Amino acid sequence: MSETEMSVEKHVFEADVARLLHLMVHSVYSDKNVFLRELISNAADACEKLRYEAIVSPELLAGDTTPGIRLTLDEENNRLVVEDNGIGMSRDELVEALGTIARSGTRAFMERIEAAQGKEGAQLIGQFGVGFYSAFMVADNVDVVSRRAGSDHAWVWSSDGKGSYTVAAADLADAPARGTRITLHLMEDAKTYTSRWTVERIVKDQSGHVPVPISIVEKPGAEPVAVGDGTALWTKQKSEISKEDYADFYRGVSGQYDDPALTVHFRAEGRHEYTALAFVPGSKPFDLFDQDRKGRMKLYVKRVFITDEAELLPRYLRFVRGLVDTSDLPLNVSREMIQESPLLSSIRKGLTNRVLTAIEKLAESDRETFDTIWENFGSVLKEGIYEDFERRAQLIALSRFRTTTSEDGHRSLADYVKDMKEGQSAIYYLTGDNLAQLKASPQLEGFRARGIEVLLLTDPVDSFWVTSAPDFEGKPMKSITQGSADLGSIAKPEGSTDSTPETSQAVTDFVAFAKETLGEAVSEVRTSDRLTESAVCLVAPEHGPDRQLEKMLQGAGRLDGAAKPILEINPGHALIAAIAACPADDSAFRTDAVQLLLDQARVLDGDKPQDPRAFAERLSRVFNRALKV
Template identity: 60%
Template structure:
């Protein structure tokens, strides 16, 4: 390319298969058509930042128009949308080099030159002009660019319908901006809504409201003056000391789409190997779609104040309730979402932001227990997913976890509190799972623990059935279900010693042997229980089997293997059990009693009798005998 000016319009083909790349850019890279306006505004802001940098050494380039400005002009009658800036502008040669090929970029060359700058000026440059620009063809049948480079008298135009060729021609300077660029899109019929004021306002505020250049919008033919949509200042780029709680709350509502207040705000800037700003919020109330299986996170990703996507997986799924944004100074602007997700820079951001949020939650739990309890009350069930999914942060998450327990009187307790109250000879952290907190608290399997003053965690969330099976421990103490295996309570004395029960095992040995034989098809064992103090019987899972609640939940979902036979535990100190061996009942009556006790244990566990019809018949026979 020579430096001669174009004396007449000249039609050229896009270089080096650019037409194919253009087709891919328009139809594949961008899934949301709204992005075209973000790209045009990004390029305009980039041009303004270039001019600011050039004007450091050549202040005359600013002339009488030193304030950068981007204006979006809408003409519904003509079906056009125009984006105008007063930035550095382009010559005809610049247009051929930057708009005629995707492989080269004016900004890339400018950034290479800027890299040697020692004063750090111009570091807010956005994007790579010449790539995202082509997204305009998603909504436009024709794109025309008219531009005049700062400090020059001549102006030029670039025009294309995106089909493979473009035209560059000189333009009467009177028809061009005094400085900068004007991009006019002739909108496709199905894209005429982009000439509507409310549509453009929505897009600009959502996607470009924080670029470092003021943005205005105006309508052709309207008597109203241009309206300012953005002031060029990003809230997250300001000092925390300059931002009020009301400003944070207003920004939270706009970025989160909610009407409550943030329960916790985290605003900081990371510097070092990677530079990025973070402004995140934890909502005061639960989002309605918190447990939607298809729900993605709600952290917006910006690159140098330009919105890129809200689908980047910046936080793990168990932090999906967090709202806000991350603004990176290192990620390239024009990169597909897939490439961004695989970027090592984003990986570093993901790790840093996740760790910082958990660290701030930990600080809050120490400094303001009531505020933290409110957050856990809303989002604890989601945070506990991390105990199952995130091995690296499991210890940190266990420290954040809070539980209702048999000793907490409805309040939240930490594992640190639990371990501080361990009984002598207690070697495990005991828990009970279920789907209802009240039902769990009255489970018969808890009786022996309560009698010994042993605290038990009450776990009503579905995720509790999974993370507790992952070999988790806290300070060397494993988690053990009260409904699984032997309870090992014999070494822990009762809080109040009961009557002598040394011969209890011998007194009921006959019935135990009889029940084992009768119930052989339904249970794996019948044994004396040290869990029970008031109830006659209960069922538990064998030592190496799946916990009863997890087995039940998986079976209901059709995902469990063949269910293991449970163990029937018998309270030898219960008056009914103690009299069974001395009973004169017939063998058939004793058989009925054994099955009724087994069904009683199943009902207490929230299950139906093993054979409902047989259960009803046995119950009728017992009533008939009682009535004589």
């Protein structure tokens, strides 16, 4: 019996397809829009298959050598039509491809042509044969009319996706000359897929770079409008792409309107092959510090968008925009959930290294552009020092800092170490909330007097990475608000008139009195070699977090109680000398003075008096005493 003589046949889906279809519609895909991506992917496969078969049998093209995918919108009848002029399917192929789950034939076809064409088969997209069924997420009935290239017969496959399907001969007058036409009878809540704006946006977002041109027909009988030309920028040679081309593509893939500050475009070859096109934005994205913000690198497989949630870069490079396209990444059944694989790990490692290396080279070749990148994203890049042990040394060397000598610019740690003072053994830093406050910090005074450069760190992550970076070129990191300053071994600049005064016995006695008076409020009271202008300051004990990190941990509920600070007193300050000279029997005044000095140190440290009412009362008593003198 010939194919045309066969009547309409009704079949039951194999592999318990009704249950599997329910899973596809309700569980496998989280975004209904992917149905269009899947149908376009299948159409692109069909066109690619025809191209390869036509190498041996050119008559299959029948004079139509231009592949294409056409989307026809029919709002009046609530239908969406996806049509291609690819290889098409015979009756048996329709039953095999659409009647049995996970047997689309693509894998078998790939094995067959790879044997003859080498890696040519890598251009084929589909691997699972289940993407077609995602159409039932938006359609309550699907008709597929297909005519295989070179055949005089066409066939129509129909199903409501509820357990069975029919196959019958199609009228050639109503069938494509070659290829497949899929008509989706849309559900009531899926009418938006007859909107040109909606469909065009989905195509450009998810399938704009498949290797087959795509056009949209806004309504039956209208002229087709091209929405995808079948080319992908990242597949071209860099020499063929202009700066303007890169900028236009960046704006499309990033959703921003600026120009990229840095473009990284490369093809990795060898054991794992993939192409990457990444951009460092020219301005700071508004959601850069959003805790829930994910990366903005898109993953493509054979030029078909898969997801933008794959971890292609570490979190500290989350500002980078772009894509990676590979042909052999293992995917699970939905294409949305990506399996961990050696290839994915290789892509992540290779892409991260390339981006960081490109930024390093920029620091040497274009300081102005590098400074812009650092100003925008330095605070995020420094997260990598804390998180990425493998690249910690590279990231520390790449980092730039404001310092007490940098004025409005930035300095690297290599610059810092090169200019270290004789006798200096550590890299000193000060952390805080803002630059102006840090520059006014009393803890800086002794270092400034000796011309010692201090890093001024104002980003929240700074308090964490400095504890993870034990040294740079053998020089340890040391907070100037923690432990002793140890400035005695570092000489003051030549010609300096400042000298360290000897501590009088009266001041020594007053320091002892302050320790006794403050008791458990502090861990120690001592004279300071870091103060030259202020009377007092607070520092943290030698071990444990420094003052700023301690505040942050307390604020985040990560620290039950703060360590008792050390109160340092400047023995050469006129106020300290005057208080120390007061009669020892005036204990009430001396006690008030000690408590006020502690509160003053707290205020200088960015805090407030521990007991505001007691502070006001002490201040009032001191004023009254001064007025009586």
